[in-house]
Amino acid sequence: MLILELFQGIYTLFLTEPAIAFARLGLVAVGFLFVYLSYKKILEPLIMLPLGIGMIAVNGGLMVMEAETLQLGNLFLNPLASNVEEVMYYLQIDFLQPVYTFTFSNGLIACLVFMGIGAITDIDILLAKPFMSLFLAICAELGTIVTLPIAIAMGLMPNEAASIALVGGADGPMVLYGSIMLARDLFVPITVVAYVYLGVCYAGYPFLARIIPRRLRAIEMDWHTIPQVSAGAKFAFAVATCGFLCILFPVAAPLFASFFVGLAIKEAKVLRFIEFLSGPLLYGSTFFLGFTLGALLGVDIILNPKVAILLILGVVALTLSGLGGIIGGLIYRKITKEPFNPLIGIAAVSCVPTTAKVAQKCAAAVNKKAMILPFAMGPCVAGVITTAIITGIYITGFRPGGVFFSLFGG
């Protein structure tokens, strides 16, 4: 046993209960699986590759921190450090603790990612066809709405239920921000569930799209008819909508401000800022988001019995949102009676630009001439806005002493 003490990762396997030791090994295996699937581009490598490596390292790298008490820990971070002394201690010991303390616990990392997303988002179609885009986006929020009572029926607290329901909005940074605000204890598994499922969306939604009759999936749309939108109109939209939404939902104002400042900078053509936001800031934040989430996925998080419920609810939320988008597409086609491919409804499940690409992929599979991607980007971006609106409502409703409790006394 003495020689094993040299190799603390193995030694600690024998110090813990067998169930925990096996769970650790299982998580290392899942980490390897994530890395492999990211390498094969089945999962989104920008997030899942650093996340997988973080998972492997943190579960493999468990060590004895105090020899006398046999207290176990790692040199990555301690999310449970709460008082100032503890935080200061771990800031000097754990290498990811500064990233966690200064960017995760206050939601900054989600806002940084959102600034970058704003700086690369094309809103031409949203502005050219606002009613179509926002109607489909609202329909595609079905999962975000219906999952809330389902989650409470499955035994989650209202704030936890609201956090997992946000997965239906299919927007990773939004889920992260919402869960930090509402259910800090569960924000790691909820965010990981969101990102894993968003990665799987690309493979899963084409099956869901098959409920649309083949002849409708093959409808061609003339994207040359889309009216031009001036840069001034796009800039004015970013500033006006930001002000409007911030006044309505101050609790989600950091998210709105981050997204729309990116958008405004893009439309104002401030090239130096665009380069910074869409490059180093976006990808740097995404990298540290993935890596730190992986490092947070220790065995104690996964052994929480609520994780199994979260896994089920994540699928329910995203499936219902996809269905809502499809139903919205079919309704819109009926109402307008213009040549409209209902697959565009799937793009309204936010997740820029993955779902728009899925819609195009499904259309091209039945008709190579069907070019719907330019139209699909409108509902896709509108989906970010509607998800942000519902995030604002949920945070306002379900934070301690929120509107939900005042209304219903729950």
Add this chain to the structure above:
Amino acid sequence: MVLKSFAFALIAYGIAMLIALCVALIIKGIALIVQRGGKSTAAKSAQQKS
């Protein structure tokens, strides 16, 4: 609690719809202002030329 949360979810959906409609109206309003601005600019430049 399930029924209460269902009621709240429906209210939230209704509010989200209203706000989305407002956002769409903001977009239409901006488009209208930009269009008018463009027309008046064009008229001014035409006057200057004449």
